[in-house]
Amino acid sequence: MLQSLESTIISEVAAHVHIRYGITLPVVVEQPKQSNFGEIALPIAFQLAKELKRAPKAIATELVAELPALPGVLSLEVAGSGYINMRLDRAYYGTETLMGGHKAATQPGKIIVEHTNINPNKAAHIGHLRNAILGDTFVRMLRAAGNNVEVQNYIDNTGVQVADVVVGFHYLEKKSTAEVRTFAAAPRFDYLCWDLYARTSSYYGDHKEALVELRAQTLHSIEAGEGELAELATVVADAIVACHLKTMLRLGIVYDVLPRESEILHLEFWAQAFELLKERKAIEFENEGKNKGCWVMRAEAFASSDDEDMDKVIVRSNGTVTYVGKDIAYQMWKFGLLGKDFFYKLWYTYPDGKQLFASSDIPTGEIHQFGAGTKVFNVIDSRQSYLQDVVVAGLRALDFGKQADNSIHFSYEMVALSPRTCVALNITLSEEDQKKPYVEVSGRKGLGVKADDLIDKLIENAQREVNSRHPDVDSAARTKAATAIAIGALRYFMLKYTRNSVIAFDFQEALSFEGETGPYVLYATVRARKILKKLDAELPDFKAVLSRESFAKQLADEELWQYTLAATRADLAIEKALAAGEPSHMARFAFQLAQSFNNFYHGYQVISEQDEEKRIFLIWLTDLFRSQLERSLDILGIEMPEFM
């Protein structure tokens, strides 16, 4: 409601300023610091003061006198040194909100969001959770704003990390493919690989020469997709992907398609991109120097430096392709620039019936419309910005400037471990690490908190609380509620930080259910629902019983007016969070909305209100809060428990 009102005001004021002063300005509106200043503030006079070289206050006074009547706006006044404060017509505002129902317009084009992208060689950890939750929430925000979004989870099933686990199974543990297959079928195969990967990495440290050679050989056969090692890699990667999908499904995170690196290679996406890159001289072959025998991209293409040391190897001297190389081909496909497409096979059917497809190199006859987006968001942590720059430079070097501009690295800072959490996990820190404010999670070292362990711990926590509060409810229902609360806590925790803030993960903070947390928002929503549920049968048809006059009467109360305003800010919040690219803003809004409702809840007795007209209004307001809270939670991907 507030959003549509504001956009009308913005365009009307802009038009007036243009006619009156011949100046085109981006009109901005603000929320006044104090509620008694009115509902909407215009700092336009300050902007105009620069252009007109006149005092802001004089301009503001002039504008107040001359601005045409604006719908829903009752009065204008000059305040401070040149603010124009607007007071809204409360009865109009209430009635419009009641009639409501304007929907986000469908946006043109297709947005591709790539997130999760966990190497399929070990269990997911808390860093991966941040990626997936951030990506998933951003997707929900985009969709809420009417965008057509496709979610891709890229599977690097032919990379070095998978090769390392294959080396571990085959050479270090001497396991046959059949044996590994048995492990893979057992629960928690991702945990088994977590340990094996850490062990293999530490063997590398001790026996560099021999094992580096084994790694290279293994990688070669995996890339070629032939031989026993390649088969072993498939067994490992497929089973781990299944584990990751399961973990993410616990958080309500699903995907549309899994493009896999093996198909990038086997369907010669890379070969095609490679030819193009060579043809356009985007990459060069090195005949000497430290990169002798490699195909490299010059540093000047993606960095401000032309230092040769910065050149990025795209094809290694042994002929294998780096991740970046394959990613350039993948990025081209995302924009539909490759002139090639994958084949697809059904990979998994979600409990709700949604189908997930994976790329395949075998023709299936099925046609799917994946890829070919107009805008691409790559949710990847900030440590990889260098690689992302190389990929974008690749597009640019191939003359795909527009696509390069629409390739957005949706970056975020890492999740590290707080010193206290390291102690709790019995992690012995090097002297160097002890001095740091936090310790980086490392899959190679096996250092970190596994996603499923954290989720289990959160559920356990919530379960204890639910059990003590509702001993009479049957245990299945209690577990269901505890799970929803735990997941809500986790999603909120990962979202409340802005993207470029490092999260020093701390168990005590993550396990907290009080204050600015997911459970706080859920609690407020459960309370609102409870009131409405108690009234159930006597719930009025608001449109029939709430007149313009009753709105005028009830909203004359300053407090109720402020609550009504607070409850109608959701569209504005979505719009702003999207413009800032900050899911954390959305989380914060949900928290503030919950805070507002909790205040209302404590200040007003809805059910026992004696004045019937006021009672109906209070019920309506409760329902308004409820619907907006539920909507916000839905965008945050947080599911409601039946009770708390």
Add this chain to the structure above:
RNA sequence: GGGCGCGUAGCUCAGCUGGAUAGAGCACCGGCCUUCUAAGCCGGUGGUCGCAGGUUCGAGUCCUGCCGCGCCUACCA
């Protein structure tokens, strides 16, 4: 050395494209459960927004320099 990011209350963090008296949560102190769920509410303590300059009507926000911290700067991703 170069690139990116960060530095705001005891702790963890917000502060949208510069705007009115710098905000939350946690912790701490004091109140509120026979009233729609106390995972809650109310009140209080707590700040030279790293430092120094600059830009302007106005700077936590923009610019420059310095200090401190982190990440990246692989033929790993």
